[in-house]
Structure formats: C-alpha cells, structure tokens
Amino acid sequence: MKPQIKIVIAESSEIIRKGVAAVLKHIYHNVDFFYANELEQLKLALNRHKPDILFINPILVGSFGFNAFKKNILSANTKTVALQTVFLEQSILKDYDRAISIYDSEDFIGKKILSLINEPPEKDKPQNVLSMREKDVILGVIKGLTNKQIADKLCLSVHTIITHRRNIASKLQIHSAAGLTIYAISNKLVEVDD
C-alpha cells in the first residue's frame, strides 16, 4: 500500500477541480482531496490540511506572484504544481515544482506527478555526496593518472572523466590533486597503507 498523500486543488472551475481529482485518483489511489475556489479559502485549506502537494491555477495567485505566496503562506514541505487552463509563460511556471495543462494526457500527467511524489523534500536532498564513479575518478587522480589513463581504466570516455572531475570540483570545492588526496584519506576512500 502506497502512503497516503494529501492534495489541495485550487481552481475556480468546479468541473476542472473534479476532473483533475478524477485523473489523479487514477494515477495514485491513496489520495485525500481538498478543494479551494479562491485565495482566502485556499489559505484556510492550506492551514488546516498541510497538503503534500498543491495543484493551483497560477491565475488564482494573480499578479503578486507565486514566490511571495510560497514564502508567506506555503509550508516548505508542500510541493507545488501549476495547473494551466490557458497557455502561460515559462517565466511564470518556473516558480512551481511541476507544471501540467488541462490538455495533457493522463499518461503524461502521471509521469510528472509520480516523479514529484517520489522526489525527496528539499531539505533531505543529499548534498555534495559523491557517486561511486566519482570516487573512482578521485582515486585515479590522486594516483597521478592522466584523464586518458583514468578513462581507460574505468572504460569511460575522456569526456566523461572531465565531466566527473568538474562535478567533483563543484561538489567538494577542491580543484587540485593534492587537495583531493587529503579528502580521500580523511574520508577513507583509500587504505592508509595504499
């Protein structure tokens, strides 16, 4: 059984509210729905139900912008989906975690929503955690191997190695081989007598 989630749908048209709920019910069975048809009602609903996901028609928020709304009213754990009834600019949609249109297929909406549900909340996202491959690349770098040698050893392209190295540098803020050696020893990526 999938965990139960709470969804608030904020949209002025009842037909659209119910329609969206019906499609979502197909996609994810264990949902509690709450509705709001204007802002004041929405504030109450958010406050009372603390939903996991808010589906909202961006037109409802109006000109003062979704970011201000998110900051002042939404809890940080509530994910947001823009529900478009008309075509909207990307500059408006970028403030939402996902965007769907009432003309999208169930399949398409399903993929988007399931990926959103499975996404860990912002604060739980692993930060600066190295992948196994990146660790392998570090080991190569501190042994003094060239990018080409590391690529051959790991059966990857030189281009991929360069990408890994760039990601390592941005995750750890370490750019030199000598710095990576310190990191590798203190994080036990290498045996001490290696």
Place this chain on the structure above:
Amino acid sequence: MYKPTDKMSLLVTSHYKMMLVMARFGIALGFGDKTIREVCAENQVDTNTFLAIVEALLDVENKTNFSVKEVSLKAVLKYLQNSHSYFLQFRLPAIREKLSEVLQNGNSELSKAVLFYFDEYVAEVKKHMNYEEKTVFPYILSLIEGKPKANYNIEMFARQHNQIEARLTEFKSIIIKYYPIKSTYELTSVLFDIFTCEEDLASHNAIENRLLVPKILKIEFDNLKI
C-alpha cells in the same frame, strides 16, 4: 585619505596592518609625533609612493586611479621585492613549522598529505614570485630607463594572481571541512595565521594589480604614441 602632513602614528594606530608596509620599506617604529613626510624622509623613502601603497591597501573598492599618481616605480619595485622575501623567507616557513607541529598528533598519512599540499602551494607562490623578479621587474626597469625589452607586456602577467589566492582559500576550506582533528588552540592559531597570510597575499597582489599594472599600462600606452 592620508596626507604627507598627517602624523605617522595616526595612520599606524588606525590601521595596524600598515606596520607591514613600514617593515617592507625598512622604516623603524618609535617615530614619536613626526609626520608621514618626516618619517619617510628620514628613512629615504619616497613619500608619494608610500602614501600610494597605503591608499591602494585601504582602497578596497578600487576607486582610485593610480595611473595618474606620482609614484616612484623603483620604490614600488623595492617594496614588492621586500614583500616577496617576507612571504617566502618568513611568513610561509613559519606557518609550515607550526602546521607540522600541530599535525604530529594526527593520522600520519593524512598529516603527510596536508604538508604535501602546503609545500606544493608554497612552491607555486615561489615560482610566481621568482617569475616576477626574473621577468616582470626587469621588464619594468627597462621601461623606466626608456629602453623597453621587446616581446613582453604587462597584461600577460596581470591575469595570474587569482589562482594563487584561490589555492590558499581552498587549503583553508579543506582543513576546516575535511581534516578530522580535534580543534585545539594550536590548530586555531595556525588557521588564524593562514587566514591573515591569505589577506596579506591578497593585498600584496592588490598593489601589483591596482597600482603597478595601471601605471605600466600607461607608460606602455604613452610609448606607443611616439
């Protein structure tokens, strides 16, 4: 901004780091109530150059146009050379000694890696400073004498500084983030030394970037017109 008629003691008590500038010019402390001009004259230091360097160090927003300032380039070069030997012969070796003492109690492989990193860094600073003394400064002297060496211009050198500063910043963050050693007064003290050394190096580079380079660019430009 400070004037030649201001008291030297006023400058130094307000900005203690200016003591480093004085040391590099070979000016002794104990100047009582003498003015900046008087102290400079007694120590055979060009007052305008001294004040320009002070101004460059205090001018964090980089507002001053140094290419129009009256400075003695020879005095600036002497200042920079003394500053180099301060870092290479005094400051960095002192930090290394302290660092190696602190690291003695930790994991030996790790300590070796940390010292290796530091040594590599120092080698880089040394290489850069040697390059300045062997290539850049002689070029500037040839420019002052009106017989500029061909195939070189100051812009080639102006870009190199950021790397050196970035390296020390990286070292600091590696120690803080990844070195699992108990935070002791000794360790804190070394880190403070590294922080101040980082600032000193940045201001040393600032003199080169803000005062020296614009001045040379102006001479190179004027030479072009002839």
